[in-house]
Amino acid sequence: MSEGLSLSDLSPQARHLATESLEWSEGFWDPDGALLWSHRQNDAVLMVRNSVWFAVGLLLRNRGDDVEQACRTIDAIIDNQFDEPGTPYHGTFYRYVGEPHPSEGDAVMWRTYDPNWRQFIGLGFATALEEYGDRLPQRLVDRMVRSLEMAVVGEPPERCPPTYSNIALMKAAMSVWVGKRIGNDEMVLYGEKFGGEVYRLFAQNNAFAEYNSPTYYGVNLYALGFWQRYLESSSLHELGAYMEAELWRDIARYYHAGLGNLCGPFSRSYGMDMKHYTALTSLHIWLAFGPEVTPFPSGGEINAEFNYGPCLAILGVDAPPEIAAAFSAFEGPRRIERRITDERVATAWIDEHYMIGAEDSGGYSGRSFQYHPATIHWRMSDGETGWLALRHIGQIAAKAEAGRLSIEAEIRGEQQTEAGHPREFVFEVFSPGADAAVFEEDVWRLNGLDIGIETDIAQRAVEITGSTANVRFTAAPDQSHAIFVLSIA
Secondary structure, eight states, rough: OOOOOOGGGGOOHHHHHHHHHHHHHHEOOOOOOTEOOOOOOOOOEEEEEHHHHHHHHHHHHHHHTTHHHHHHHHHHHHBBBOOOOSTTTOOOOBBBTTTTOGGGOOOOTTTBBBTHHHHHHHHHHHHHHHHGGGGOHHHHHHHHHHHHHHHHHHHTTTSSSTTSHHHHHHHHHHHHHHHHHHHHHHHHHHHHHHHHHHHHHHHHHHOSSSSOTHHHHHHHHHHHHHHHHHHHTEEEHHHHHHHHHHHHHHHHHHTTTTEEEEOOOSSSSOSSSSSOOHHHHHHHHHHHHHHOOOOOOOOOGGOOGGGHHHHHHHOOOOOGGGGGGGGGGGOOEEEEEEEOOSSSSEEEEEEEEHHHHHHHHOTTTBBBOOOSSEEEEEEEEOEEEEEEEEEBBBBOOOEEETTTTEEEEOHHHHHOOOOOOOTTEEEEEEOOSGGGEEEOOOOOTTEEEEEEEEEEEEEEEEETTTTEEEEEOOTTTTOEEEEEEHHHH
């Protein structure tokens, strides 16, 4: 067995990311529980998933008592795995220490357990075994292999479709890697077939259904790196190289170096400005092109996604050389039109001082705060980035053109979800000094940008909290269709 990668083996960018991430994470490690505290100040809990990336980082660094500390952390993670065959949560893990046990009668996915912890933790364990299995005591290696087998066996076959790209890529990797490790050919064949279907769907338009996602594109690159580093003898190896290259080209297509952000629309995103939250795509930009061109937060705005650093550094990136310039300087105005699926089309207009993103969602209906089908970013007077995003449930037909964002929507149903009511269209506007912004009926005067607005919805309310304004439009009870046109002056 090889010695595995050390920090000195990594590229300068990878070594820097791994070191910075590991040193940041160390501040949250609890010596008694052997896990990382969450970064939240008021309700901190010991986190199970994120601790695996920290353990891999310790093995990578291999200094002092790092290996002993990593072993304790891995043991603590496995102590929090569900070994309950026949339950929907068999093989996954508690999200945090002390989380209530999901009783079989009322186990609700996402609410009482997270099935994806199988894949996130599993890839971390597999990386540790591939690189550093010789540093671990045999009894822990055996325990990790059994944990991995439980995670694969416990995953219900139909739970994760191939369109659920970030988890699907990890699921395929897990099935193939674990199958090879334990000598289960059926498991290997299933993983290769499933991964092949993920590839087939991607190759139709060179696009994942979870399209243009600053966090989940990072998970995709993480999984594809695993395909290429550890599945050399699998059919997935070559498919992974193709998907990574095409994914990088799409990231570069949407990236605005001057604003330090991807342009929308975002199928799934946890934030609108990568300079103010930890997006995993940012960490891959760091790996590929260096920290000096990477949009990345500072201080208290760094969140637990930064724990990924050592694993990402080990797996590395293989970005096409011709896209490097897109991350160092703005490459000029351009319009983008990309088909995501047969029904969904993304458009974007990227200009020097602003960019507009839009999605015609076809049959896709966003029902989560993560869905951003219509967006605008712009440079404010102080050089920072202002942004606007539509929050709405239901189907949207949005289109981006030079200086113009048009939105049409059919209004159906009365279901209330976390994203709001189908009759509500909420434009969330981040513009420091929002209390000084002007939201007139036909124009919004913001910090660094004026936006003309036309709509057929009469009822409107403006709520301002700090630097953010929510402009809420509520359609009339008999209204079945809504139109918005936003024009940049």
